[in-house]
Amino acid sequence: MSLxxxxxxxxxxxxxxxRGRDDLRFALRNPKLLAGGTVLAVLLLTGxxxxxxxxxxxxxxxxxxxxxxxxxxWFGTTSFGQDVxxxxxxxxxxxxxxxxxxxxxxxxxxxxxxxxxxxRGGLLDEFLNMLTNIVLxxxxxxxxxxxxxxxxARGLLVQSLFIGLTTWPWAARAIRAQTFTLAGREFVDLxxxxxxxxxxxxxxxxxxxxxxxxxxSFILLFGGAVLIAAGLDFIGLxxxxxxxxxxxxxxxxxxxxxxxxxxxxxxPPGVGITAVVGSLYIANVGLDEVFNPRLREL
Amino acid sequence: MTVEVSELRVHYRTLRGSxxxxxxxxxxxxxxxxxxxxxxxxxxxxxLGKSLIRMDGRMxxxxxxxxxxxxxxxxxxxxxxxxxxxxxxxxxxxxxxSAMNPTRRIGRMIxxxxxxxxxRYAEVRRELERRLELVGLGADVLKRFPIELSGGMKQRxxxxxxxxxxxxxxxxxxATSALDVAxxxxxxxxxxxxxxxxxxxxxxxxxxxxxxxxxxxxxxTVMYAGRSAESAPTSELLRRPRxxxxxxxxxxxxxxxxxxxxxRQEGIPGSPPALLDxxxxxxxxxxxxxxxxxxxxxxxxxxxxxxxxxxxxxxx
Amino acid sequence: MLTLDxxxxxxxxxxxxxxxxxxxxxxxxxxxxxxxVSLIGESGSGKSTIGRMVLRLTPVTSGAIxxxxxxxxxxxxxxxxxxxxxxxxxxxxxxxSSFNPIFPVDRVFDMLRGAYFPGLSDTEWRASVRRxxxxxxxxxxxxxxxxxxxxxxxxLQRLLIARALTLDIRLLVADEIISMLDASTRIDVLNLLxxxxxxxxxxxxxxxxxxxxxxxxxxxxxxxxxxxAEMGPTRQVYASPRxxxxxxxxxxxxxxxxxxxxxxxxxxxxxxxxxxHSGPGTAGPVEVGPDHFxxxxxxxxCPE
Numbered sequence: 035m036s037l038x039x040x041x042x043x044x045x046x047x048x049x050x051x052x053r054g055r056d057d058l059r060f061a062l063r064n065p066k067l068l069a070g071g072t073v074l075a076v077l078l079l080t081g082x083x084x085x086x087x088x089x090x091x092x093x094x095x096x097x098x099x100x101x102x103x104x105x106x107x108w109f110g111t112t113s114f115g116q117d118v119x120x121x122x123x124x125x126x127x128x129x130x131x132x133x134x135x136x137x138x139x140x141x142x143x144x145x146x147x148x149x150x151x152x153x154r155g156g157l158l159d160e161f162l163n164m165l166t167n168i169v170l171x172x173x174x175x176x177x178x179x180x181x182x183x184x185x186x187a188r189g190l191l192v193q194s195l196f197i198g199l200t201t202w203p204w205a206a207r208a209i210r211a212q213t214f215t216l217a218g219r220e221f222v223d224l225x226x227x228x229x230x231x232x233x234x235x236x237x238x239x240x241x242x243x244x245x246x247x248x249x250x251s252f253i254l255l256f257g258g259a260v261l262i263a264a265g266l267d268f269i270g271l272x273x274x275x276x277x278x279x280x281x282x283x284x285x286x287x288x289x290x291x292x293x294x295x296x297x298x299x300x301x302p303p304g305v306g307i308t309a310v311v312g313s314l315y316i317a318n319v320g321l322d323e324v325f326n327p328r329l330r331e332l
Numbered sequence: 333m334t335v336e337v338s339e340l341r342v343h344y345r346t347l348r349g350s351x352x353x354x355x356x357x358x359x360x361x362x363x364x365x366x367x368x369x370x371x372x373x374x375x376x377x378x379x380l381g382k383s384l385i386r387m388d389g390r391m392x393x394x395x396x397x398x399x400x401x402x403x404x405x406x407x408x409x410x411x412x413x414x415x416x417x418x419x420x421x422x423x424x425x426x427x428x429x430s431a432m433n434p435t436r437r438i439g440r441m442i443x444x445x446x447x448x449x450x451x452r453y454a455e456v457r458r459e460l461e462r463r464l465e466l467v468g469l470g471a472d473v474l475k476r477f478p479i480e481l482s483g484g485m486k487q488r489x490x491x492x493x494x495x496x497x498x499x500x501x502x503x504x505x506x507a508t509s510a511l512d513v514a515x516x517x518x519x520x521x522x523x524x525x526x527x528x529x530x531x532x533x534x535x536x537x538x539x540x541x542x543x544x545x546x547x548x549x550x551x552x553t554v555m556y557a558g559r560s561a562e563s564a565p566t567s568e569l570l571r572r573p574r575x576x577x578x579x580x581x582x583x584x585x586x587x588x589x590x591x592x593x594x595x596r597q598e599g600i601p602g603s604p605p606a607l608l609d610x611x612x613x614x615x616x617x618x619x620x621x622x623x624x625x626x627x628x629x630x631x632x633x634x635x636x637x638x639x640x641x642x643x644x645x646x647x648x
Numbered sequence: 649m650l651t652l653d654x655x656x657x658x659x660x661x662x663x664x665x666x667x668x669x670x671x672x673x674x675x676x677x678x679x680x681x682x683x684x685v686s687l688i689g690e691s692g693s694g695k696s697t698i699g700r701m702v703l704r705l706t707p708v709t710s711g712a713i714x715x716x717x718x719x720x721x722x723x724x725x726x727x728x729x730x731x732x733x734x735x736x737x738x739x740x741x742x743x744x745s746s747f748n749p750i751f752p753v754d755r756v757f758d759m760l761r762g763a764y765f766p767g768l769s770d771t772e773w774r775a776s777v778r779r780x781x782x783x784x785x786x787x788x789x790x791x792x793x794x795x796x797x798x799x800x801x802x803x804l805q806r807l808l809i810a811r812a813l814t815l816d817i818r819l820l821v822a823d824e825i826i827s828m829l830d831a832s833t834r835i836d837v838l839n840l841l842x843x844x845x846x847x848x849x850x851x852x853x854x855x856x857x858x859x860x861x862x863x864x865x866x867x868x869x870x871x872x873x874x875x876x877a878e879m880g881p882t883r884q885v886y887a888s889p890r891x892x893x894x895x896x897x898x899x900x901x902x903x904x905x906x907x908x909x910x911x912x913x914x915x916x917x918x919x920x921x922x923x924x925h926s927g928p929g930t931a932g933p934v935e936v937g938p939d940h941f942x943x944x945x946x947x948x949x950c951p952e
Contacts, residue, residue: 220746222706224756224808227738229730229763244749371829513858513900514691517908538832543859544901546743570904584835586863588903589886592842597863599839600832 060324067320073313077306081130084123089183092124092277101297110298113289122302124295128278128312129260132194136259139198140205141252147202149236153217166196166227170203178262181269189273197259205251212247216240246325250318257293257314264307279303333401333500333533335361340396342383351393352607355558358403358633358641359398361501361534366527368545368566371555374604380555381505383407384536385423400500407536410563418449422499424507428490432478434514439474442493445626449497456496463492463531465549479557484515488522500533501632509539514515521549540584546570554578557604557615564640573645574636577616614644622646649850650679650736651735652700654932655711657697665894671697673875674711674932677867678821680925684841684851686882688859689871695854699823700748702739702852704729715819730763737812741824743804747796753804754792764815770917772920780810784840803835820844823854838864858901862886872943877935880940890920890942923948 101302151162267280282303291299393408405410461471463549508516553563562575602619617627633643657672672694689695700706784806878891922945923934933941
């Protein structure tokens with residue numbers, strides 16, 4: 035019932051109607067998407083509301099040192115007496131921020147370059163293609179390390195920006211290829227003859243035909259950004275302020291948690307990163323099955 | 333050899349049910365005859381062609397039979413058909429060469445294809461070259477790559493290759509439809525020449541183009557919604573069509589040189605029935621100006637004059 | 649109304665675009681109001697490129713396309729282009745590809761509304777869409793609100809013509825609009841074009857099919873490798889073709905009531921010398937009869 039009314043009221047706007055309803059029906063029946071989505075939602079919720087409940091700064095010294103998990107300190111404490119659970123929920127928030135910002139920047143750049151190049155073609159496309167290939171072959175991690183090492187104050191924003199600026203090329207290439215094919219279709223010519231401006235044609239005619247693809251590329255870029263951020267943090271090039279899951283791993287290893295056997299210090303951030311990225315990929319595979327009729331299990 | 337298809341029914345399995353693509357197709361091709369099979373998209377003509385040589389996984393033989401020279405073709409049995417394919421029943425599809433490996437020379441491709449059919453290349457090589465010359469291609473075409481040949485040349489190579497074992501029945505499914513008119517004529521004339529020389533027994537020339545059929549076919553079968561509507565010698569069918577569908581179809585096709593100002597022609601109102609759940613009785617009745625109560629039962633496909641069969645209650 | 653003056657199109661192909669490909673060469677023609685001009689040619693003859701250049705979907709390399717005396721290529725800015733499309737519209741070959749598959753078919757109309765009829769109320773707009781649909785012989789209730797895959801190719805093509813008619817169009821570029829339709833519905837679309845012609849619409853009818861090209865056209869232009877081989881009043885071109893290429897086409901096109909052999913016999917008389925190289929020495933096609941132009945026989949047939 036609710037689906038029917040949603041489709042009826044959404045008529046004429048966006049790819050709603052029957053097709054959208056079909057997608058939703060398949061989405062709700064896809065176990066991979068449901069499982070990945072649920073894990074992700076729980077983690078996101080923890081990151082969003084957790085900090086409000088734990089109270090206090092994540093790096094404050096609040097308890098005994100090396101305390102194993104207990105009722106007072108759910109995930110135990112660090113060698114300095116910081117509460118690991120507080121750090122974990124703040125770290126989750128940072129991880130999601132980096133994923134959304136870094137992945138988002140890369141996504142927007144990838145779409146801008148891909149749509150523009152694929153739709154316009156010609157010299158502009160050749161230039162953008164060249165740019166894409168150059169950034170693609172740059173050893174991004176090395177550039178990130180060098181750049182990060184030169185910056186004195188590093189925050190989440192700067193880190194996200196770096197990640198965003200270096201990871202967009204593959205998305206741009208794929209989007210360009212799809213746009214190129216779609217732009218040659220006759221309905222795009224017809225939109226041009228209808229006195230539509232190019233950006234409207236891209237947004238209203240071309241993009242809706244690849245929504246599924248765009249959603250999936252955002253998920254992959256998000257996961258990629260989380261992983262790269264964790265890597266940077268782990269080798270000590272993360273934000274100089276604050277806390278993140280990667281930084282927690284970095285500190286735990288730097289202060290000998292592995293030797294001392296204080297597993298509660300490094301296991302939560304490790305599991306957190308794995309869970310975020312893993313559930314993203316599983317959800318992505320599920321989405322692929324939903325969007326791609328050939329993969330739909332009937 | 334003669335080909336007799338009687339009441340052939342082949343359905344497609346789909347998620348929503350079975351599509352009755354071929355639901356009572358009948359035709360008879362005499363020895364050495366070229367029969368044109370015409371109809372619009374979805375009339376079952378391509379399904380008919382496929383059924384006679386290879387059914388794909390979604391196709392199901394529901395009823396009817398195919399006899400080649402008096403012997404029943406086991407069309408539903410993929411393995412039993414293996415013996416007939418290529419040697420007895422051969423096919424020229426629309427885009428045969430485009431589907432082939434562009435990095436292989438044509439000679440090598442032909443060798444591999446022949447050997448996969450159990451034919452020794454060395455034994456047939458002379459005949460292959462002779463026939464290539466007959467269709468206006470030199471033997472050096474064997475040393476070239478598919479990309480170096482025009483569409484018309486490719487179809488002629490495919491024609492020679494597919495008839496190298498002198499099949500009793502050749503099925504040409506829209507074999508010339510992708511070509512320009514000059515090449516279309518060359519390939520069509522080569523087909524007739526091969527028949528005249530005895531390289532081909534009978535031929536089913538499947539096309540949507542009535543005018544092309546008029547050029548090369550001895551007899552024509554018009555199909556509509558999975559069934560044979562009318563079958564007659566070509567000139568008879570063109571001059572004295574008896575089925576209302578054939579009549580309307582003929583008057584919907586303008587001849588070169590006629591203009592709208594001289595004679596305005598009309599199309600056929602409506603569209604063919606969906607074959608997932610087709611109406612009972614005559615399948616043309618909803619579009620037919622002559623339809624009456626009896627059309628609710630299926631008209632038999634019967635002979636009304638010598639060699640002229642029609643499935644219509646109103647045809648005498 | 650529409651004039652093409654020595655229009656050429658060169659595509660750059662190959663690595664770094666070093667190889668020129670002459671898709672259209674020095675084509676000149678006019679489409680007056682109420683006249684159907686058929687552009688007939690085989691694939692690669694440049695016929696569709698000409699249509700696309702007229703619709704400004706592909707830039708012209710050299711030469712000029714003018715509509716009512718105003719240069720079409722020079723229309724700069726969104727407003728000028730919008731003004732042009734108010735009078736000049738196109739319909740393309742593949743009806744299924746002309747509709748965005750994920751939206752109901754009404755969308756082709758709604759796209760026009762934003763750009764051309766912002767002031768119309770919903771009721772007025774719907775009424776005008778229904779009128780357009782009825783004008784092309786469709787029942788609005790049966791087609792509007794449906795998805796493209798639910799309609800037949802013939803219905804879709806007629807909807808696209810209806811879309812163009814919503815505007816104040818004076819020239820329609822019909823690019824192979826019936827080649828994907830079945831024989832029984834084709835003629836209806838052609839008849840519709842004939843009716844619109846009678847109402848004063850100029851039509852540039854692009855096709856590869858000689859029979860369909862003659863049925864509606866007043867002027868026939870035969871294109872070969874991007875250049876005009878022969879051009880003239882349709883009756884004239886079909887009755888007494890002068891170019892060897894046209895003669896070859898007419899001899900090869902299958903006809904229902906005449907065999908190929910008879911067609912050869914009819915055309916048995918020689919085509920005569922190439923009028924371009926035996927004539928006054930002008931570069932373009934030469935007038936051999938009233939409004940009947942013949943291009944250079946070129947390559948094989950021209951002795952020069």
